[in-house]
Amino acid sequence: MSVIEALMDLQEVDGRIRELEVELKDLPKRKALETARLTGVSVDLQAAKAGEMQANERVKTYEADAQALKDKIRQLKMTQTGLKSNKEYQQYSVQIDLLSHDLETTENNQLAAMDDIPSAEHRTQEAQAKFDAEKGKVDEVCAEYDARIARAQAELDECQKERAEKAKSVENPEFKLYYERLRTRRWPVVVPLTGDNVCDGCHLVQPPSVAQLVKANAQNAAVGKPVRIVACAMCGRILYGDAD
Numbered sequence: 001m002s003v004i005e006a007l008m009d010l011q012e013v014d015g016r017i018r019e020l021e022v023e024l025k026d027l028p029k030r031k032a033l034e035t036a037r038l039t040g041v042s043v044d045l046q047a048a049k050a051g052e053m054q055a056n057e058r059v060k061t062y063e064a065d066a067q068a069l070k071d072k073i074r075q076l077k078m079t080q081t082g083l084k085s086n087k088e089y090q091q092y093s094v095q096i097d098l099l100s101h102d103l104e105t106t107e108n109n110q111l112a113a114m115d116d117i118p119s120a121e122h123r124t125q126e127a128q129a130k131f132d133a134e135k136g137k138v139d140e141v142c143a144e145y146d147a148r149i150a151r152a153q154a155e156l157d158e159c160q161k162e163r164a165e166k167a168k169s170v171e172n173p174e175f176k177l178y179y180e181r182l183r184t185r186r187w188p189v190v191v192p193l194t195g196d197n198v199c200d201g202c203h204l205v206q207p208p209s210v211a212q213l214v215k216a217n218a219q220n221a222a223v224g225k226p227v228r229i230v231a232c233a234m235c236g237r238i239l240y241g242d243a244d
């Protein structure tokens with residue numbers, strides 16, 4: 001196997017590694033977007049729950065107010081029975097009447113507040129059902145993403161092992177170093193010189209001397225003679241071609 005062939009093999013594995021790395025970067029982001037979809041329905045649910053709590057609190061407040069008024073009226077009535085003067089008795093009656101009127105209003109308000117509870121409860125139930133349904137969908141999609149992430153990670157681990165093997169097959173250290181240095185900046189690193197002497201990586205037309213070197217490399221490789229790096233003058237990619 002020529003050094004170019006060995007590099008092409010390595011490049012093929014590296015290509016898969018690059019794709020998997022992109023996928024592994026992208027999948028968690030897509031999963032996060034999916035989870036973010038729940039935020040809206042979660043806010044609705046919290047609002048509905050808060051509304052229901054407020055409705056209950058209102059009823060309790062009116063209830064406590066009514067109880068306080070009842071206690072006060074009872075106290076006034078008790079004091080009133082022990083009163084000697086008619087004038088004082090009348091004054092107490094006026095006060096008791098006023099408080100009784102307040103009590104009636106408070107009790108009416110309490111009833112009205114109680115009427116609001118069923119609809120508040122219904123809103124919570126609806127919001128909860130919507131949240132549960134949405135969460136079910138999101139959980140399902142997230143589980144799929146997790147499975148895909150796990151698969152891609154396993155595949156990447158395999159590729160890394162394969163890469164270590166393929167890298168060993170590139171016996172020429174000069175080619176190997178050149179390839180390793182360039183691969184983070186240019187991709188792919190090893191490209192054909194096309195029929196019209198154009199670098200397949202950056203599409204720059206190469207001088208005839210480069211085409212001659214590429215051809216000589218191919219001829220040497222065919223008979224097991226050493227080859228040298230022929231790089232594109234513009235992008236530095238390693239160029240290869242046919243012997244004829």
Ligand SMILES: [Zn+2]
Nearest residue numbers: 199202232235
């Ligand atoms: Zn080029």
